[in-house]
Amino acid sequence: MKAALKAEFRKLLTVRSTYFTTAIVAAFVIFIAFYVIGWRSTPMDLHNPMNLANDTINSLGVTVFGAIVAILLMTHEYRYNTIMYTLTSSNSRNKVLLAKFITVSTYALFLAAFIAVLAPLMGYLGIHAHGLKLVPQTLHIGNLAWRSLFYGWGYGMAGLLLALLTRNQVASIVALFVVPDLAEQLLGLLLKHNTVYLPFSSLNQVISTGGDRNMATSSNLSPAKAAGVYCIYLAVGWFVAWLLFIKRDAN
Amino acid sequence: MIKANNLSKRFSNKLAVDNISFVVDTGKVTGFLGPNGAGKSTTMRLMLGLDIGGGTTTFDNKKLNQYDQPSKIVGTLLEAKAFHPTRTARNHLRVLATAGSIPLKRVDEVLDVVGIASEAKKKPGKFSLGMSQRLGIAAAILGKPKYLILDEPANGLDPEGIAWLRDFLRDYAAGDNTVFISSHLLSEMSQMADNVVVIGKGKLIANTSIKELIAGNSRSNVFVRTANQATLESIFKKESFVYEKDSNGFKVSGVSTDKVGKLAFSANIPVLELASRDASLEEVFLELTEGSEEFQAHVATNKQGGKS
Numbered sequence: 001m002k003a004a005l006k007a008e009f010r011k012l013l014t015v016r017s018t019y020f021t022t023a024i025v026a027a028f029v030i031f032i033a034f035y036v037i038g039w040r041s042t043p044m045d046l047h048n049p050m051n052l053a054n055d056t057i058n059s060l061g062v063t064v065f066g067a068i069v070a071i072l073l074m075t076h077e078y079r080y081n082t083i084m085y086t087l088t089s090s091n092s093r094n095k096v097l098l099a100k101f102i103t104v105s106t107y108a109l110f111l112a113a114f115i116a117v118l119a120p121l122m123g124y125l126g127i128h129a130h131g132l133k134l135v136p137q138t139l140h141i142g143n144l145a146w147r148s149l150f151y152g153w154g155y156g157m158a159g160l161l162l163a164l165l166t167r168n169q170v171a172s173i174v175a176l177f178v179v180p181d182l183a184e185q186l187l188g189l190l191l192k193h194n195t196v197y198l199p200f201s202s203l204n205q206v207i208s209t210g211g212d213r214n215m216a217t218s219s220n221l222s223p224a225k226a227a228g229v230y231c232i233y234l235a236v237g238w239f240v241a242w243l244l245f246i247k248r249d250a251n
Numbered sequence: 252m253i254k255a256n257n258l259s260k261r262f263s264n265k266l267a268v269d270n271i272s273f274v275v276d277t278g279k280v281t282g283f284l285g286p287n288g289a290g291k292s293t294t295m296r297l298m299l300g301l302d303i304g305g306g307t308t309t310f311d312n313k314k315l316n317q318y319d320q321p322s323k324i325v326g327t328l329l330e331a332k333a334f335h336p337t338r339t340a341r342n343h344l345r346v347l348a349t350a351g352s353i354p355l356k357r358v359d360e361v362l363d364v365v366g367i368a369s370e371a372k373k374k375p376g377k378f379s380l381g382m383s384q385r386l387g388i389a390a391a392i393l394g395k396p397k398y399l400i401l402d403e404p405a406n407g408l409d410p411e412g413i414a415w416l417r418d419f420l421r422d423y424a425a426g427d428n429t430v431f432i433s434s435h436l437l438s439e440m441s442q443m444a445d446n447v448v449v450i451g452k453g454k455l456i457a458n459t460s461i462k463e464l465i466a467g468n469s470r471s472n473v474f475v476r477t478a479n480q481a482t483l484e485s486i487f488k489k490e491s492f493v494y495e496k497d498s499n500g501f502k503v504s505g506v507s508t509d510k511v512g513k514l515a516f517s518a519n520i521p522v523l524e525l526a527s528r529d530a531s532l533e534e535v536f537l538e539l540t541e542g543s544e545e546f547q548a549h550v551a552t553n554k555q556g557g558k559s
Contacts, residue, residue, distance in 0.1 A: 003320075007350035014342040015335060081333040085390065088299050088327055089350035091316040250301040 004090050004099035008073070012103055017072050021065045025111060026118065028062045033119040038126015041134075046127070049138045052120040056144055057207045059119035063152040064176065066111040067159025070104040071172040074163035083250045093246050097164075104160045105153055112152020116144065147206050150227050154203045157234055164241035180204070196221050202229040252277050253310055253398060253429060258297045260290070260304035260453075267293045268304065269453040275431045275446075277397075280424045282444035282461075283433035286540050290453040291433045292329065295402055299327060310398055322351030325398045326391035331383040331407065336376025340367065340386055343375065344393060351394045361389040366415070380407025388416070392423070399423065401432045405439060417443045441532035451540045465529050473508050475515070476500030476524035483520050490514065500524065 012018055037045075037055045045051050077083040090096050120139075127134050162172040180200030188195035195201050205226035221229065253275035260268040268290045275281045285291045296302040300315055307314060310324055318324045334343045344358040362368045365385040370378070375386055384407050391399055399420070405413050413436070420443060424430045434440050440447070447464060449457040457464060476499055477483050487494050487503065494503040503511060508527050515522045 003350055003352045007346055010342075010346045010349050011335075011338075014338050014346065016337055076335055080335050081330050082335065084299075084301060084327065084329050084333055085347050086350065087301060088315070088325065089322045089347065091318060091321055247303060249296070249303055251296075 001095050001098065004095045005102055007086075007089070008099045008103040009106075011076075012069070012073055012107060015072070015076070018069055018107075021069050021072075022111070022114075025062050025065045025115065029059050029115055029118050030122050033059055033122035034126040034129075038123040038128075039130045041127055041130070041132055046132055047135050049135055051134060052123055052137045053139055053144055055123035056116050056119045056148065059115050060112065060148055060151050060207055062115060063108070063112055063155045066108040066152055067155040067162075067176055068173060069107060069111075070156045070159035071163040071169065071176065073104060074100060074160055075167065075169035075172055078167045078251070079169055081251070087250050094242075097242060097245050100160065104156045108153045108156025109149055111156075112149050115152070116148040147223055151203065151207050154206070154227075154230055154234070157238075158200070158203070161234070161237045161241055164245060165237075196226070197229055199230060199233040202226045202233070206230070253298070253308065253431060254312075255294070255298055255308045256306050258294055258304065258306035258308065260293050260297055260302055267453050268297060270306070271450060271453070271455045272306075273448045273455060273458040275429055275448070277429045278424060278427055279445040280420055280430040280432065280443055282440040282447040283431060283450075284437070284440065284447055284536055284540075285433075285450040285456075289450045289540075291450065292402055294450065295327075295329060295400055295431075295433065298400065299325065299329075301329075320352050320394070322347070322353065322396065323394040324396055325400060326394060326396040327399075328384075328387040328391045328401045328404050330402070331380055331387050331404075334375050334383075334386065337374045339372050340375050340378075341371040343386070344390060347390050347393055353394050357393060357395075361393050364392065364419075365389045381409055381412055384408055385412070388419075397428050399428065399430045399432070401430070403433055403435065405434055405436050413439060437533040437536055438531075447532075449536065449539055456539050461532065465532065465535055472502045472504045472528055473506055473511050474500060474502055474524065474526050474528050475511050475522060477515065477520050477522055479520045482518060483515060486514055486518055486520075502528070 033055055037051075037058070041051075048054070077086055086096055087093060124134070159172070159176060162175050163169075166172050166175065180203075184195065184198045184200050187198060188201070191198070196205060202221065203226070205221050206223045208220060220226075254272075255274075256272050258268050258271045259266070271290075271294060283291055283295070293302060293304075297304050297306065298308040300308075310318075315321050315325060334340075338346070340362065341358055344361065345355055347353075348355055348358055359368065359371070362371050365388050367382060367385050367389070370382065375383060378386065384404055388401075388404055391401060401420075405416055408416060417439060420430045420432065424445075432440075432444070441461060444461055446460050447457065448455070449464075472495075475483070480496070480500070483501065484494075484496065487501065492503050493505055494501045508525055512522065512525055515525075
C-alpha cells in the first residue's frame with residue numbers, strides 16, 4: 001500500500017499539468033482577492049466585519065481546478081495506458097484505488113487550504129495597497145476552515161469519481177462543468193425547492209452562507225446538512241466506481 | 252514455470268480466447284504466435300489479470316496477485332507507447348520503481364542496459380517507436396523479474412536493435428528466467444525462441460518446441476540428387492516413400508537422410524547430393540494457422556486500383 005501511495009504522489013508531482021493548474025489557481029486567487037475584492041473595495045465592503053471571511057469563501061470557486069488535477073491523475077492512466085503498469089505493480093486493485101483516493105484528497109485539501117490562506121491575505125493587501133481602511137474583522141477560523149477544506153475536497157472527489165466512471169479525460173472535464181452548471185440548473189426547474197438536495201447544489205450550499213457561520217436561509221440547507229447530503233452522493237458514487245474498477249478490464 | 256489454465260475471454264458476442272491452456276518453461280524463450288486477431292494480446296492481458304475473464308495463470312504455482320511485489324516477479328511490455336508523453340523517461344521509470352518497491356538507482360542501470368541513458372531527461376512523447384520499445388523493455392526488466400511477458404517488443408527496432416534484443420532475451424532466459432514473447436517476425440522468432448505457443452481464432456493450435464514443430468511438419472523433407480534417378484525412384488516406390496520428383500532430384504517426406512543414404516548405397520547408386528531440408532518456421536506457421544486468420548488480404552488486381 002505504501003509503495004502504491006508513494007507512486008501516486010510521484011505521478012502527481014512529475015507532470016507539468018499539476019504545477020500549471022496550481023499556478024492558475026494562485027493567479028486567479030491573487031487577481032480576484034487582491035484586485036477585485038481588495039483594491040476595488042466599496043465603502044460598504046470596508047465597513048463589513050465579515051469582508052475577509054466572505055473573500056475566503058468567494059475565492060473557493062477555483063477549487064474546481066483541484067477536480068481537474070484529480071481527473072488528469074486518473075484519466076492519464078487510461079489515455080496513455082500506464083494503467084497496465086499500475087495494476088501489475090500492485091497485488092490488489094483496491095490498494096491502487098485507495099492510493100488514488102488518498103493522493104487526490106491530499107492535493108485537494110492542500111489546494112483548499114492554500115486558497116483559504118491566500119485569499120484573505122491578498123484581499124487585506126489589496127485594501128491597504130489602495131490606501132483604504134478596513135473595519136476590524138470577524139473570522140470564525142474553525143468554521144471557515146472546515147467549510148473551505150470540505151468544499152475543496154468535495155470537488156476533488158467529484159473529479160476523481162467522474163474520471164473513474166468515464167475513464168475519459170474530455171468526458172470527465174465536460175461532465176464536471178455541465179452537471180453543476182447546466183444539468184442541475186435544468187433539473188431545478190422541475191425539482192424547485194428540492195434542488196438543494198442535488199449533489200453539486202448541496203456542495204455549493206456548504207459555502208453559500210458566505211463568511212457568516214450561522215447564516216442560513218429558509219431555502220437553503222445548513223452547511224453541515226449540505227455536507228451530509230453531498231457525502232451520501234459521494235458514498236453511492238464511490239461504491240459504483242469501486243465495483244467498476246474491480247470488475248472492468250483495464251483499458 | 253508459467254501455467255495458463257483454461258483461459259477464456261468473451262467480448263460481447265465474440266469469443267476472443269477459447270479455453271486455452273499451456274505451459275511456459277523456465278530457462279527458455281517461448282514464442283507466442285498467431286495471426287492478427289488470434290487473441291495473443293488478450294491472452295497476455297488475461298495472464299496478467301488486466302482483463303477479467305475465465306481461467307487462471309500461475310507463476311511458480313502462485314497467482315500473480317499472491318505475491319507481495321508482483322513487479323519483481325513479472326516484467327511486462329504490452330504496448331510500446333505506454334507512458335505519459337511529458338513525464339521524462341527517468342521519471343517514468345522512477346514512478347514504476349516506486350510502485351514496485353524497487354531501488355531508484357536501478358532506473359539508471361536499466362536505461363543504460365537498453366541503450367537510452369542519454370535520453371533519460373527527455374520527454375518520451377517524441378521518442379521513435381524503436382526508442383519507445385527500448386523504454387518499455389527497460390520498464391519490464393526494472394524489477395529483475397523472473398518472468399518477462401513481452402508483446403511485439405521487436406516492432407520498430409532497427410536491425411541492430413533486433414539483434415541486441417535477441418541476444419539480450421536469450422541471455423536473460425539462460426539466467427534461470429523465463430521469457431514469453433509474441434512477435435510477427437517469424438525468422439527472428441526461429442532464432443530466438445526455444446518453444447512456441449501457437450493460437451488461432453482464440454484456440455490453442457500448438458505448444459511445443461520449435462524443433463519438434465518443424466520436424467513434424469509435412470514440408471520438412473530429405474532432398475536427394477543422383478545420376479540414376481530411375482533406379483532410385485523404383486526403390487522409393489518399393490519402400491512406399493512419399494516423394495516428389497523434379498528435374499534435379501527427389502524430395503522425400505517422412506524419412507531421414509540416413510535411411511535414404513543407406514538404401515542408395517546398398518543399391519550401388521551414386522548419390523551426388525543428400526540433405527535434410529527443414530521447413531521454415533514461417534512455412535510451418537502458415538500451414539498451422541491456415542483457415543484461422545481473422546483478417547485476410549487479397550491480391551490487388553487492376554480493377555482494384557493496382558498499377559499494370
